[in-house]
Amino acid sequence: MKSETATPTGEFTLRLSATRRGARLARLLAVQELRQWGLSGPAADAVELVVAELANNAVQHGWVPGRDFEVRMGRGGDHVRVELSDARGEARPVPAREPDEGGYGLLLVAALATAWGVRDRSVGKTVWATVPLGGP
Secondary structure (H helix, E strand, C coil): CCCCCCCCCCEEEEEEECCHHHHHHHHHHHHHHHHHCCCCCHHHHHHHHHHHHHHHHHHHHCCCCCCEEEEEEEECCCEEEEEEEECCCCCCCCCCCCHHHCCCHHHHHHHHCCEEEEEECCCCEEEEEEEECCCC
């Protein structure tokens, strides 16, 4: 009998329901994928926090009834690119000036990522962040 071994591809895409549970699953499954890629420590923790924040934002601000959100991660040589897509293109993320106003999670994303931004899709938007593997 021939055994097969899974080879990490460095790419991960998952569609989840736009609910709090979906956001939690996005974080948990992203962590599992990072482990399969052999990533751990501060860099993996940073990616986990970015996924958690962007997934929470997709559920809280990008929710449209009957529509899912999508999480994608791609591993480059020295970084992981995280992308979260939702169905509400008009609800653009804006970091808060003061943490008391809410929205301070995007300040965390900005601190952990070398770059982040938003791009339009045919339906909705994608918020992306590039997280360095060598630390912020």
